[in-house]
Amino acid sequence: MSEEAHILVVDDEAEIREMFAEYLRRHGFRVSEAGSGEIMRRVIDSVPVDLVLLDLRMPGEDGLSLARALRASTDAGIIMVTAVDEAVDRVIGLEMGADDYIGKPCDLRELLARIKSVLRRRRAARPAATVPAGPGKGTADGGRVRFGTFVLDLGMRRLLRRDGTVVPLTAMEFDLLHAFATHPNRVLTRDQLLDLAHKRGPEPFDRSIDVRVTRIRRKIEVDPAKPQVIKTVRNGGYMFVSNPEA
Structure with a gap:
């Protein structure tokens, strides 16, 4: 991974930004x-940004609103900077x-490790091995997994509709x-999912699995309230x- 990525530090405290x-x-x-x-927005509109370090406690328009705006307008990575007692804000973020x-x-060394981890995940476009077809496996070819009306491209790390x-x-x-998608039709515990999908080091945030499942369901389920693709066991x-049945 190149370390010449462009990082935008958004915090109203100049000392922390510096x-x-x-x-x-x-x-x-x-x-x-950026102090506001x-x-x-001016920076985002003028130059490409790979990752934003975003303080949640900003005066005026707070960090949660800014996170929503960023996700709607850019594919840059977002790392929220929160106080230790802001667990609810973390979930919302x-x-x-x-x-x-x-x-x-x-700890600045931890910050650097997390930045590198997010950049690595967002930028990875390495060719992926074809998922083997076998009992209980979804249709897969050339590093793509097909389910319902979607195609998960493992090499390009993106989700496509059939169109x-x-x-x-x-x-x-x-x-x-x-x-x-690579472990279909089997029950996976939260601990297993953390091991498979959470690579940011010690003390994983268990609640983040439920948060991400909820977000993914909104994107792939016909009715997220009655999920047919990702089912709760x-x-x-x-x-x-x-x-899943149509």
Whole structure:
């Protein structure tokens, strides 16, 4: 992975912005800074940005609103910077499409590791091995898994409708859907899903699995309230049904 990615640090506290920016520049990143949502939008509109470090506690338009706006207008990675007691905000931020979060104050080495992890997931376009066809497997060819009216392209890391249109997914959503699609028709516990789809290191955020399942269902289910593709198994976890009934 190239470390010449462009990082946008969005925080109303100048000292924090400068600390993050100086550290990331020392590690080979291009860095821009924004002290408000207005400045953030100007940067996003003027130059390509690979990842946004977004403080949730911003004056005026808060970070959650900005996260929603970012996800609607760009495919940049989003890492939320939150206070240690903002668990509810973390859940909401993940629901809005953020890729990860880190508590404030944070260890800069951990911040760097999380940035690299998100960039790696979002940029990976390596050829994927063809998923073997076998008992209970969905239809797969050339690194593509077909289910219902969708095609999951494992190599390009994207979800397509049969007409070729792209369904937007965050990197974490793709990782989870990839785990489901390559282990169809079997019950996967949350712990197993964390192992398969959550690669950001120790202390995984268990609730993020449920959040991502909810978001994915909104995108692939005919009726998300009555899921037919990703089913909840009581006291078990979730099961991906490769060929759901119409």
